[in-house]
Amino acid sequence: MLLIHNISLLQTPVGNASLRGLAQGENRKYHNASVLIDGETIVSITEEGALPPCPPDTVRLDAGGAFVTPGWVDAHTHLVFGGWRQHEIPLKLKGASYLDILQAGGGILDTVRQTRQISEDSLFDRAMGFLDEQLRFGVTTTEIKSGYGLDLENELKQLRVIRRLNEAHAMDVVPTCMAAHAVPPEFAGRADAYVDYVCETILPQVADEQLARYCDVFCETGVFSVAQSRRVLETARSLGLGLKIHADEIDAFGGAQLAGELGAVSAEHLIATDERGIAALSAGGVTACLLPQTSLYLGKNFARAREMIAQNVAVAIASDFNPGSCPSLNLQLSANLAYLRYRMTPEETLSALTLNAACAIGLGEQLGTIEPGKQADLTLWNTDGMEMLCYRMGSNQVKAVVKRGKVVVG
Ligand code: NIG
Ligand code: FE
Numbered sequence: 001m002l003l004i005h006n007i008s009l010l011q012t013p014v015g016n017a018s019l020r021g022l023a024q025g026e027n028r029k030y031h032n033a034s035v036l037i038d039g040e041t042i043v044s045i046t047e048e049g050a051l052p053p054c055p056p057d058t059v060r061l062d063a064g065g066a067f068v069t070p071g072w073v074d075a076h077t078h079l080v081f082g083g084w085r086q087h088e089i090p091l092k093l094k095g096a097s098y099l100d101i102l103q104a105g106g107g108i109l110d111t112v113r114q115t116r117q118i119s120e121d122s123l124f125d126r127a128m129g130f131l132d133e134q135l136r137f138g139v140t141t142t143e144i145k146s147g148y149g150l151d152l153e154n155e156l157k158q159l160r161v162i163r164r165l166n167e168a169h170a171m172d173v174v175p176t177c178m179a180a181h182a183v184p185p186e187f188a189g190r191a192d193a194y195v196d197y198v199c200e201t202i203l204p205q206v207a208d209e210q211l212a213r214y215c216d217v218f219c220e221t222g223v224f225s226v227a228q229s230r231r232v233l234e235t236a237r238s239l240g241l242g243l244k245i246h247a248d249e250i251d252a253f254g255g256a257q258l259a260g261e262l263g264a265v266s267a268e269h270l271i272a273t274d275e276r277g278i279a280a281l282s283a284g285g286v287t288a289c290l291l292p293q294t295s296l297y298l299g300k301n302f303a304r305a306r307e308m309i310a311q312n313v314a315v316a317i318a319s320d321f322n323p324g325s326c327p328s329l330n331l332q333l334s335a336n337l338a339y340l341r342y343r344m345t346p347e348e349t350l351s352a353l354t355l356n357a358a359c360a361i362g363l364g365e366q367l368g369t370i371e372p373g374k375q376a377d378l379t380l381w382n383t384d385g386m387e388m389l390c391y392r393m394g395s396n397q398v399k400a401v402v403k404r405g406k407v408v409v410g
Contacts, residue, residue, distance in 0.1 A: 001043070001058040002405055004378070005034035005051060008065040009385055012370040013351040018287055018314035018359035027347045027386075035068070037376040040404040044372055061407065066399050067385055069350060070370050071140025071377030073357035074331050076268050076289050076318035078178075079144045080127045080161050083114030085323045098298055098325060099222055099250060108148070108182040111323050115148035115158065124161045124168075130321070131169045133329045136409055138379040138398040141172040143318075143361045145216055147181030155179045155202050159211035170408045174361040176244060177203065177212035180224055180232045195228045199235040207239035213362060214265070216244040219255035226254045233262055242362060248272040249294070260284030266316065266360040270303045271295055278304065282311045287360045290352075291320035292337035293328050305342035315342075316356040317349065332389065332397060339390035346386035376405040 010033040013019055019026065030047040036054055037043060044052045088101055088110075101107040115123070127144075134142055144162045149155035159175055166173035179202045180195065187194035206212050215236030219229035233243045242265050247255025249269035259267035260280030267273075267281060268289040281288055288308050295302045308315055317334050320326040331353065338349045358368030366375045380400040383389045389397055400410025 001054055002037040002061060003034060003051070003054055003058050004037070004061045004063050004068070004402070006065055007033040007035070007063045007068045009033070010035065010045065010068045010370060011350060011386060012070050013355040014369055014371065015355065016364045018356045018364065019351045020314040021309065021312040024309055024315060024351050024356070025345050025347045027350055033068070035370065035378065037405045040376055042370060042372055042374050042376050045370060063380055066380040067383050068370070068378055068380050069386070070354040070368055071379050071401065071403065072138050072331050072353045073361070073363070073368060074134060074139045074142040074319050074321070075266070075316050075357040075360040076291060076320050077142055077144050078147060078320070078322035079130050079142065080123055080146070080158050081111050081115050081148045081323055082118040082123065083111060083323065084327070085110055088324065102182065103222060105185070107324055109185065111148045112150050112182070112184060116154050120157050120161055123158070124164055127161060127165055128169060130329060131165060131171050135171055135401055135403070136398060137330050137332060137396060138381070138401060139171070139331050140377040140379070140401060140403045141174070141358070141361070141363065141367055143174040143176055145176040145178040146212070147178030147216070150179060150182065150184035151186070152202050152205060156205065156209070156211065159206060163211060170403045170406070172363070172367070174214070174363070175212045176214040176216050177206045177241070178216040178218070179203065180217040180229070182218065182223060191224065191228060195224070195231055198232055203235055203239055203241070207241060212241060214242040214244050216246060216268070218246045219253060219258065220246065220249055221251045221253055226258050229255065230258055230262070233264070237262070244268060248277060252277065256280050259286045265362065269294065271300050273303065275307070278308055278311050278313060281308065281313045287314045287316050287356060289316045289318055289360050290338070290342065291318055291326065292334050292341055294320045294326045295341070296337060297326050302337070302341040305338070305344055309344070309348065314356050314359070315344070315348070315352050316360045317352040318357060330396070333393065335390050336393045346390045349390055350386050376402060378402040380410065
């Protein structure tokens with residue numbers, strides 16, 4: 001057994017289901033606490049300096065007065081890719097928009113070229129480094145989307161890398177197939193034919209090899225229409241995959257309404273989503289997965305998080321790590337922006353980064369809170385609480401990370 005003691009404050013949301021409305025801001029706080037762990041599982045939490053009865057061979061870890069939360073969950077990344085896209089910045093500074101660059105054959109399509117060229121092993125080695133970096137930022141579970149292959153061979157290559165990462169790395173990794181991320185050059189001007197190919201060839205093979213738990217689609221002006229996105233997601237559902245959607249990242253395009261209608265587990269970005277979109281998310285029980293660093297990086301508005309919470313939409317916050325719209329693995333920066341730009345409270349922010357994020361990737365029963373029976377994923381911080389964590393910006397506040405009951409950082 002492992003006993004982590006001398007925790008000045010332990011703060012966690014409670015339960016297995018996503019928290020919405022007022023409940024999003026409810027966190028349980030234990031002062032002067034300790035956590036007892038058996039193998040990979042949390043056994044008990046004590047407070048006010050009390051220690052639980054534990055066997056004599058229990059290993060003791062002195063937290064040194066640290067602030068402790070559940071390990072953070074990054075519910076939206078595009079972490080497996082070749083190359084970078086720093087050459088886009090001068091274009092953007094001259095006024096080119098994200099969609100201008102994509103329509104000129106750059107953007108996502110540039111990364112597709114670079115990803116197709118790289119071997120599976122090189123992609124894997126690179127992504128292992130990214131996961132190490134995420135872990136050092138206090139993230140213990142991550143979702144990863146494919147979508148830089150855009151043909152059967154290369155989508156499967158990316159998804160196999162994601163599967164290997166889950167096996168090889170301390171981090172838990174959840175795979176999402178995003179073959180409908182852009183129309184590849186072979187299908188230029190023939191988006192419907194590409195959607196046929198995704199639905200008839202890529203998704204069935206992915207489902208057959210059990211390479212993805214979710215399917216995602218980029219429903220956006222000039223990318224995939226609402227009707228095309230519906231086809232992709234309905235096909236995915238018939239194959240047993242869960243549904244996610246990149247919705248209203250640039251324009252209020254109807255993606256949130258589609259998510260609500262289909263009862264998707266999450267809709268992501270939602271930068272431009274209006275009241276009707278928010279109502280649809282609420283009616284459909286869809287988690288809003290918000291990506292504030294992307295708003296910052298693209299120079300866009302920030303999603304209407306306060307209205308979403310007021311309308312009983314569960315809000316999760318993630319990084320969106322990718323080489324175009326968010327080349328950052330630091331989820332702490334998302335917490336800063338949630339506080340300052342979404343005006344979420346530190347407590348709402350913690351729920352968004354832990355339990356709600358875990359639920360957005362189907363892991364709410366195992367992860368996202370510190371409670372007996374849950375997996376022992378904990379982050380120890382060098383701050384005195386969530387308010388300080390949301391306020392400090394730019395330095396890494398992690399002191400140590402415990403994943404499945406083992407100290408993996410610190
Ligand atoms: O979530 N919008 C689509 N996908 C990513 C960006 C991918 C890229 O630019 O390479 C996003 O912002
Ligand atoms: Fe994304």
